Structures are given as structure tokens and as C-alpha cells.
Amino acid sequence: MKLNPQTIKKLQRFRSIRRGYYSLVIFCLMVILSLGAELLVNSRALVVRYQGKTYFPTYAQVIPGRTFGLDYDYETNYRQLAERFCKAGRGDWVLMPPVPWNPYENDLRLDRYPPFPPSIRDRHYLGTDTMGRDIVARLVYGFRIAIFFALALLAVNFSIGVSIGSAMGYWGGRFDLVFQRIIEIWSNVPFLYVIIIISSIVVPSFFMLIVIMALFGWIGITWTIRTTAYKERAREYVLAARAMGASDMRIIFRHIIPNTMAIIVTFAPFAVSGGIVALTSLDYLGFGLPPPTPSWGELLQQGWANLEAWWIVASVIGAMVVTLLTVTFIGEAVREAFDPRMYTIYE
Amino acid sequence: MTAYFIRRLLLIVPTFIGITVLVFIITRFVPGGPIERMIAQAQQMQARMGGGPSSAGEQGGQPLSEEQIEILRKYYGFDKPVLVSYWQWLSRVLRGDLGVSTRYYDPVWEMIRDRIPISLLFGVVSLVLIYGICIPLGIAKAIKHRTAFDNATSVLVFAGYAVPGWVVGVLLLVLFAGVWDIFPLGGVVSEDFETFSLGQKLADVAWHMALPIFSYVLGSFTVMTFLVKNTLMDNLAADYVRTAIAKGLSFRKAVFRHALRNSLIPVATSFGNNISIILSGSFLIEKVFNIDGMGLLGYESVVERDYPVVLGILVISSLLFMIGNILSDICVALVDPRVKFE
Numbered sequence: 001m002k003l004n005p006q007t008i009k010k011l012q013r014f015r016s017i018r019r020g021y022y023s024l025v026i027f028c029l030m031v032i033l034s035l036g037a038e039l040l041v042n043s044r045a046l047v048v049r050y051q052g053k054t055y056f057p058t059y060a061q062v063i064p065g066r067t068f069g070l071d072y073d074y075e076t077n078y079r080q081l082a083e084r085f086c087k088a089g090r091g092d093w094v095l096m097p098p099v100p101w102n103p104y105e106n107d108l109r110l111d112r113y114p115p116f117p118p119s120i121r122d123r124h125y126l127g128t129d130t131m132g133r134d135i136v137a138r139l140v141y142g143f144r145i146a147i148f149f150a151l152a153l154l155a156v157n158f159s160i161g162v163s164i165g166s167a168m169g170y171w172g173g174r175f176d177l178v179f180q181r182i183i184e185i186w187s188n189v190p191f192l193y194v195i196i197i198i199s200s201i202v203v204p205s206f207f208m209l210i211v212i213m214a215l216f217g218w219i220g221i222t223w224t225i226r227t228t229a230y231k232e233r234a235r236e237y238v239l240a241a242r243a244m245g246a247s248d249m250r251i252i253f254r255h256i257i258p259n260t261m262a263i264i265v266t267f268a269p270f271a272v273s274g275g276i277v278a279l280t281s282l283d284y285l286g287f288g289l290p291p292p293t294p295s296w297g298e299l300l301q302q303g304w305a306n307l308e309a310w311w312i313v314a315s316v317i318g319a320m321v322v323t324l325l326t327v328t329f330i331g332e333a334v335r336e337a338f339d340p341r342m343y344t345i346y347e
Numbered sequence: 348m349t350a351y352f353i354r355r356l357l358l359i360v361p362t363f364i365g366i367t368v369l370v371f372i373i374t375r376f377v378p379g380g381p382i383e384r385m386i387a388q389a390q391q392m393q394a395r396m397g398g399g400p401s402s403a404g405e406q407g408g409q410p411l412s413e414e415q416i417e418i419l420r421k422y423y424g425f426d427k428p429v430l431v432s433y434w435q436w437l438s439r440v441l442r443g444d445l446g447v448s449t450r451y452y453d454p455v456w457e458m459i460r461d462r463i464p465i466s467l468l469f470g471v472v473s474l475v476l477i478y479g480i481c482i483p484l485g486i487a488k489a490i491k492h493r494t495a496f497d498n499a500t501s502v503l504v505f506a507g508y509a510v511p512g513w514v515v516g517v518l519l520l521v522l523f524a525g526v527w528d529i530f531p532l533g534g535v536v537s538e539d540f541e542t543f544s545l546g547q548k549l550a551d552v553a554w555h556m557a558l559p560i561f562s563y564v565l566g567s568f569t570v571m572t573f574l575v576k577n578t579l580m581d582n583l584a585a586d587y588v589r590t591a592i593a594k595g596l597s598f599r600k601a602v603f604r605h606a607l608r609n610s611l612i613p614v615a616t617s618f619g620n621n622i623s624i625i626l627s628g629s630f631l632i633e634k635v636f637n638i639d640g641m642g643l644l645g646y647e648s649v650v651e652r653d654y655p656v657v658l659g660i661l662v663i664s665s666l667l668f669m670i671g672n673i674l675s676d677i678c679v680a681l682v683d684p685r686v687k688f689e
Contacts, residue, residue: 181358185365188665192630193370193649193657197377277511281631304517304635307525307532317510317518324509332505 013337020333023326030323034144041137043102045078047095050085099123101134103141103294108132115302115309127311130302133292135312139319141294147323149210150275154268156214161221162264166252168222169229176226183219191216195287203290213278221267228260262338269331273324280320296320348680352673359669364437366665367658371433374654375425381449382419384652386411423449440662446655450648455659458644465535466640470625472556473563477571480564482614485575486607492580508569513631516562520635523558530558533637559636563629571614578613582606615682619674623667 003011015021038058039046048055050068057063057078065072068081082094100123101107107114107128114132116124126135168176195212198204204212232238233256241251282288283297284304291298296316303313389411411419417426424432439446445455488497507515523530531537537551582588583606591601630642637643641660648656 181362181365184362184669185369188362188366188661188668189369189373190645190649190657190661192646194373196649197373201377273509277514281511281513284631285634300514300517303521307521310521310526313517313521317514320514321506321510325506328505328509 010337014333017333017336019329020336023329023333027323027326027330030143030326031147034140034147037140037144040097041099041101041103041134041140042097043078043100043105045082045094045096048078048081048092049094050092099125099134099136099140101137103133103137104292105134106132107134115306115312117309118311126315127309129299129312130306130309135299135315138294138299139296139315142296142299143319143323145206145289145293146276146279146296147272149206149279150272152210153213153217153275153278154271156210157217157271158221158264158268160214160218162225162257162260163252164218165222165225166229166256166260169226169231170233170248170252170256172230172233183222186216187219189216192285192287195282199287204288206289209279209282209289213275217278221264221271224263224267225260228263229256232256232259266331266335266338269327269334273327273331276320276324276327352677355673355676359666359673362669363662363665367437367661368433370658370661371436372429374652374657375429375432377652381423381652381654382416382425384449385419386416436658445659445662448648448653448656450651450653450656455655458656459641459659459663462639462641462644465638466642467625468552469556469559469563469638469640470621473560473567474621474625476560476564477567478614481568481571482575482611485572486579486602488572488576489579489583490602492576504569504572507565510565511631512562512566513629513635515565516558516632516635519558519561531555533635535638559632559638562632562635566629574613575610579606579610582609612679612683615678616675618678619676620668620671622671622674623664 033040038044042058044057046056046058048057048068055063055067057076062075064074065076068076070076070081070084078094078096079100082096085092085094107116107122107124109116109132114128115130116122116128116132118125118127124134124136126139128134129138164179168179194215195204198208198212202208229252238251238255241255246254279288280295280297280300283295284301285297286301288297289295296319299312299316303309303316306312420426424435427435436446443456445459447454448458451458484500488500491497519530520532524532531554533555535552535555536548537543537555540548540551543551579602583602585606588601588606591605592598596604630646632638633640633643634646644656645660645664647653648660
């Protein structure tokens with residue numbers, strides 16, 4: 001693919017904005033690491049060496065305890081296995097991930113009740129939540145869900161918003177007026193109300209929640225694209241295309257939408273952070289993804305209800321600040337790079 | 348231009364009807380309405396009385412008889428077609444009657460009226476703080492563009508923008524009320540508020556308001572600061588400012604007399620929308636700090652399916668929203684004589 005010189009210049013300008021560029025690097029790194037989260041935060045071992053044979057349980061089928069000479073048929077508890085091998089000292093060994101917990105298991109003790117404060121000895125580096133689940137594990141898997149939720153929502157919202165918005169701006173007139181009223185009505189329907197209603201009828205799944213959120217999320221971008229399309233329509237190149245006999249569809253999709261690309265790209269990072277916040281808010285209120293899905297909102301709710309367990313709120317908010325701040329910095333840098341006006345400073 | 352605003356005012360009517368019809372229809376076709384709730388309550392009562400002697404609910408554990416349900420349906424207007432009962436509701440609203448809460452049996456208007464002062468207090472204070480801090484900060488950042496001061500404040504302001512206000516509220520609550528015990532856990536006044544002197548009362552309210560107000564202000568802070576900064580920078584680079592300096596005006600006068608006045612136009616565009624923000628508040632912040640305002644009332648009535656309250660709040664908030672939009676346009680026309688609405 002050959003980029004046109006203007007785009008290359010924009011990309012160069014983006015790279016020159018240090019804060020935004022490094023944020024993008026960190027953000028991509030976080031997403032890639034979260035894709036391989038099973039290798040970093042998991043109750044399954046990475047490698048098990050037992051009687052001369054090597055096992056890689058992470059992505060494999062469930063390996064029953066009997067395989068390793070234990071007396072049960074359900075999934076092996078690798079943390080106990082590691083201790084056992086260590087005591088036996090026969091050269092068998094287990095390599096656990098850095099955080100040896102998965103987000104669903106409850107670490108229950110006989111002598112005390114969770115939440116447990118952070119402890120390096122128990123390998124709960126950020127402590128546990130009120131059900132004894134490891135917070136690092138909940139955060140990492142919750143991040144993966146939230147970020148892909150936000151990206152999917154972005155794709156759906158923008159495809160709807162861009163097509164309707166450019167149609168409104170291009171055709172204008174009565175079509176525009178009718179849609180304006182529809183949007184005005186639609187944006188006034190209490191959004192939370194509909195979500196609560198739907199989640200009272202069915203338990204919302206990941207895709208269901210995206211559909212529901214998209215029902216209300218397309219409005220913002222539609223307005224913006226409408227205004228731009230309105231301006232673009234009056235430009236000469238549209239007139240020229242029409243004079244050459246291009247159909248309305250062709251003009252909208254081949255001429256107007258590529259020219260609104262700068263705006264679409266500029267809004268995307270902010271839409272991602274908006275998606276993460278929206279999912280977190282819903283989970284906080286208890287109307288998001290059903291438990292026990294790992295979620296930041298649910299952790300916030302727990303922290304809010306247990307003020308003395310400060311490590312819950314501190315770790316969620318720390319994670320949120322890092323994630324949202326990098327996304328916002330990316331957005332700001334993109335906006336600056338795509339904005340043709342370079343500010344002149346008064347001298 | 349008068350014709351334009353009259354047309355805008357007239358357009359409120361179809362939009363208002365559209366919004367209320369839509370929500371009214373939703374309320375009718377959703378499980379968990381007032382009748383289901385009453386049945387559930389009656390079932391609980393029966394269970395608590397250990398089955399009890401009442402034999403009305405023999406079939407399938409149904410505690411209310413058919414006739415009782417029929418009476419209830421009539422009482423809530425569920426026996427008529429949707430549009431007929433919508434019309435009844437609308438004609439009552441036009442006469443100023445918002446109905447009665449199905450949860451507390453209080454008139455809806457009284458419930459809303461009791462919450463208005465609280466939301467108004469938070470709204471006005473945060474508005475004053477936002478405009479009072481953001482405009483000077485924006486000016487300072489524009490004049491000192493790309494200096495250490497500008498960069499440092501940008502990072503701070505962005506951190507505030509990235510994290511939503513209610514999340515910061517949870518953090519503040521844990522830190523200042525849970526760990527250090529400096530601020531109260533929530534609410535608007537202390538328990539023995541009535542016995543305080545006037546000075547103590549003011550101090551008490553301020554003490555309770557500190558954390559929520561911080562969360563409120565945080566939300567609009569960044570947008571406003573950058574709006575002021577960016578428009579002022581645009582104007583500073585404009586020819587008329589150069590002309591003003593060239594004819595011998597001091598830099599100070601050029602900024603404050605000429606550039607700043609033009610930069611406040613975009614600030615004015617959003618001014619009208621404040622009317623709905625002031626009154627409706629943020630239900631998330633109100634929930635975190637347990638403030639009994641309009642936002643929390645709306646949220647609770649939605650969760651509890653208290654339809655008259657939901658619709659009552661919807662009537663008020665949608666009217667405020669639409670009037671706010673028109674007010675914004677009027678503000679723009681007032682501050683910028685070049686703007687002509689046709």
C-alpha cells in the first residue's frame with residue numbers, strides 16, 4: 001500500500017509528539033501482553049517435567065491429577081504439585097507463571113476471611129478481592145475484556161454513525177430534518193433504563209451488550225460527521241464528481257467519507273476510552289457482564305463497599321489511570337497531528 | 348431571527364411527544380411493573396405468615412385474586428390501550444399533575460421538588476468553580492504555550508479528563524473517608540444538623556460537599572480549559588491582534604480587550620446546556636457519595652420500576668435539555684453579532 005505524502009507527513013508529525021507516541025507503544029504492548037495473559041497470569045503451569053516427560057498445560061486439555069501420580073481425577077492443582085515435587089526432590093519440577101492464580105478461583109483459608117491484603121509470600125501481589133480471588137488476575141483478564149469490548153463497540157458505532165451522518169449531511173433537507181428529530185428523541189431516552197430492562201429479561205452477554213450500547217452510542221459521531229459532510233458537499237470536487245455522473249452512493253462512499261477520515265481517526269481514541277468507562281460504569285452498577293466475569297467495575301464496587309480494603313480500589317484505579325491516560329494521550333497526539341492548523345505563537 | 352427561535356420553540360412539541368411516547372410504551376411492555384411488584388410483596392407476606400389462612404392464592408401460588416389484579420390494572424391504567432392511557436397521562440401532565448409514585452405513594456412533583464435544592468446547590472457551586480478556574484487557567488496556558496507551566500498543567504488536566512469523575516470520587520472516598528477519616532462518608536449534612544448554629548451549618552455543608560464537588564468539577568474541567576486555551580491561541584495569531592499591537596497597544600490590552608472577548612464566544616455556546624446539568628446532576632457521583640439529589644432519584648426509580656417518577660423526571664429533564672439548547676443559541680447570538688440564524 002502506498003500512502004500519500006500528506007498521510008506520511010501526518011504520521012511523522014504524530015511520531016514527533018513524544019507523549020502520544022510512547023503512549024501508543026505502551027498501549028500496544030499492554031494489548032499484546034493481555035492476549036497472552038494465560039502465559040503470565042494463570043493457575044496452570046507453563047511447563048511440568050515429570051518422570052522424564054515434559055508437559056505444557058497452558059493451552060492444552062485439562063490434565064487430571066492422576067497423570068502426575070496424584071490421587072484425583074479433576075484438574076491438577078499445579079501450585080501444590082510444585083511443592084510436592086520440591087519436597088520429593090526426584091528431579092521433577094513445575095514452572096509456574098509469574099502470577100499463579102486464575103481470575104475465577106477463590107483462595108480460601110481456614111483461619112481468616114478474604115479480602116487478603118497484598119502479600120508476596122502468597123503470591124497475591126495486589127491482594128485479593130472479597131471472595132479471595134487474586135486482584136492481579138482479575139485486573140488483567142478484566143482489561144482484556146474491556147479493551148476488546150471498547151474496540152468492537154467503536155467499530156459498530158462508527159460504521160453506523162459514519163454512514164448515517166454522511167447521508168444526512170449529503171442529502172440534507174427533509175431527510176436531515178427527520179433524522180435530526182429522531183436523534184433528538186433517541187438521545188433523550190434514558191439509556192440506563194433500557195439496559196436495566198434488557199438485563200432484567202436476559203443476562204447480557206458480551207455481544208448483546210455491544211448491541212445495546214451501540215443502539216445509543218452512534219449518535220455522537222453521527223452529529224460530527226453530518227456537519228463535516230455538510231461542508232464537504234459544497235466543495236467543488238463533489239460537484240465535479242456529480243457532473244461526471246457519479247451516483248449518490250459513490251459520491252458518499254468514495255469521495256465524502258475518505259475526506260472525513262481525519263475526523264474519524266481523531267475521535268477513535270476518545271471513543272475507546274469512552275467504551276472502557278461505559279463498561280466499567282455498568283459493571284459498577286451491576287448491569288454489565290454477568291458475574292463471575294472479571295471486571296474493573298465489579299472490583300470498584302467491592303472497593304467502594306469495603307473501604308478498609310484500600311488495596312482493591314487503589315489497584316483498580318491505578319490500572320484505570322494508566323490505561324485511560326495512555327489512550328487519552330494517544331488521542332491528543334492524533335488530534336494534534338491531524339490538525340492542519342499549526343498554532344502560531346504570538347511573538 | 349425571531350422567526351428562527353419561534354420555530355425552534357415550536358419544534359420542542361413534537362420532540363417532547365416523541366420522547367415521552369417512546370418511554371411510555373417501553374414502560375408498558377416490560378416485566379416487573381407495579382402489579383408484579385405487588386404480587387411479589389403479597390407472596391412475601393404470605394410466606395412470612397407461614398401460608399396463612401387466606402385461601403385466595405391457591406392456584407400456582409398466586410396471592411391476589413383475578414378481581415384484585417383487575418382493580419389494580421384499572422388503577423394504574425393498564426386496562427386501556429397504550430395510546431389512550433398515554434393521552435390521559437399527557438393531559439394530566441399538561442395540567443401540572445405528574446401522578447403519584449408507585450413505590451412511596453407520594454406525589455411525584457413533591458419528590459422532585461424536594462431534590463431540586465440539593466442538585467441546584469451542587470450544580471451552581473461546581474459551575475462557579477469550573478468557570479472561575481478554567482477561564483484564567485486557559486488564558487495563562489495560552490500565553491505561556493509550550494513552557495514548563497503549560498506542559499505540567501496539561502498532564503494534570505489530562506489525568507483529570509481521562510479518569511471519570513465518579514471513579515475519582517471512589518478513590519477520594521477510600522482515601523479521605525476510609526483510610527484517613529478526614530471527610531464524611533457521604534450525604535449532604537450531619538445527623539445533628541438541626542442543632543447547629545448558622546456558621547456551623549455552612550461549615551458542615553461545605554465539609555460534606557468538598558469531595559463530591561471535586562468529582563463534579565473534574566469532569567468539565569479539561570474541556571473548558573482547552574476550549575479557552577485553543578480559541579485564545581487562534582485569536583492571538585489573528586491579524587487584528589497584530590494590528591492592535593502595531594498601532595501601539597500594550598500586549599496586555601491586546602489580549603484582554605481584543606483577543607479574549609472573541610475567545611469567549613465558544614464558551615458561550617455551551618452555557619445554555621448548563622441548565623440541565625445543574626438540575627439533573629450525575630447519578631453516578633450521587634450514588635458514590637450517597638447524595639439524595641435528582642440523579643439518584645432517577646436512578647432508583649428506574650431500578651425499582653417506579654414509572655410515574657421515571658416519566659416525571661423525563662418530562663423535566665427533556666424540557667430542560669431542549670430549552671438549554673435554544674438558550675445556547677440565544678447566548679451565541681447575543682455575544683457574537685455576526686451570527687445570523689435563519
